[in-house]
Amino acid sequence: MKDSRIAARGLVLLGCGKMGSAMLAGWLDRGLPAASVWVQDPAPSLWVHGSGVHVNADLPSDPAVILIAVKPQMMGDALPAIAAFGGGDTVFVSVAAGTPLSAFEDAFGPASPIVRAMPNTPAAVGRGITAICANAAGQGALDEAEMLLSAVGDVVRLEGEHQMDAVTGVSGSGPAYVFHLIETLAAGGVAQGLPEDLAMQLAKATVAGAGHLAMEAEEDPAQLRVNVTSPNGTTQAALEVLMDEKSGFPNLLPRAVKAASERSKELADG
Structure with a gap:
């Protein structure tokens, strides 16, 4: 996985359950340096501790990407903890179901590049399909988000967020x-x-x-x-x-x- 921004500045994975750990495994298999990844999760998948990534350590000062993979009910606690990274060029990618782009813009500011993604459970075995869309500031981040999410399957781009509910009905559920x-x-x-x-x-x-x-x-x-x-x-x-x-x-x-x-x-x- 060739991404000089991530290698230089780091990637934060917020939430490392089944979906998060599947993505992490895909990134590492594709050559992303483990030292470039920070995992934040109170109980990540056990193998993560021996993978070489930073687990529950102090975060980099200006990460290239923060990928949000926490459960929707945990979003209220998770977003304030990373709100300080908003307003710059850190890309926020969310794979949390049911949380619209507007919620992330409220947390990080509308100038922050934000990508919303809807993967499905076959992503856990690398055979998923993920639909993505972005806010106005995040249109230029779609290539990077697609590269990251392709580690667990195919990726399609939507015309806009208005299609996300239908995607949920077809491939999400x-x-x-x-x-x-x-x-x-x-x-x-x-x-x-x-x-x-x-x-x-x-x-x-x-x-x-x-x-x-x-x-x-x-x-x-x-x-x-x-x-x-x-x-x-x-x-x-x-x-x-x-x-x-x-x-x-x-x-x-x-x-x-x-x-x-x-x-x-x-x-x-x-």
Whole structure:
């Protein structure tokens, strides 16, 4: 990871739970010097102590980046502790759900470059996708934020913060929808006579493999579905249930995304 600003001035990671430690591991794997990183967390992941980074030590006087990875309910205590770094060219990157750019501008000042990011939980295994946007002062910081966040998966840029609630509904909350699909797919196998462990193994591998194929194939998912659906075959029989306009996926999933998006907006509005 080549970033002379960070190497010279340092990066502060505020919060080092699952998401924070996944990002830290990605940065170190990509060559970011451990001595350039300061971690602030009362109970960071255990491996962090032996990684060479500064743990709960005095912060550098003018860090290049402060990445905020604390839980939203801890934001009230965390932001005042770093407010003194606002007003300069320190870039603030937040991966905290439900906290809008305006909240950070209130804490650090509107002249501070601020990037808001929405990763999802597969970032913990380097297979996430993160959506980012920035305030007016932070538009020039998007390249640096994308470089940092790409350590845990793909990164996309939004037109503006107004799209963040929809992102929350699709990719932020989306892994839970897929986990529930795995649960219920395995339950269907058990109902048809499979042992629980075998049904779960089949369901996990099927969802993981189909997702990988969807990412790698030139065809879009609709065509991939057609490719595996023989006329009057077993897959068509199942899809007639799943694609029912009233009770199937075309009705259920848009409703789920809408519910998550609306709740995201409610949380941001306080």
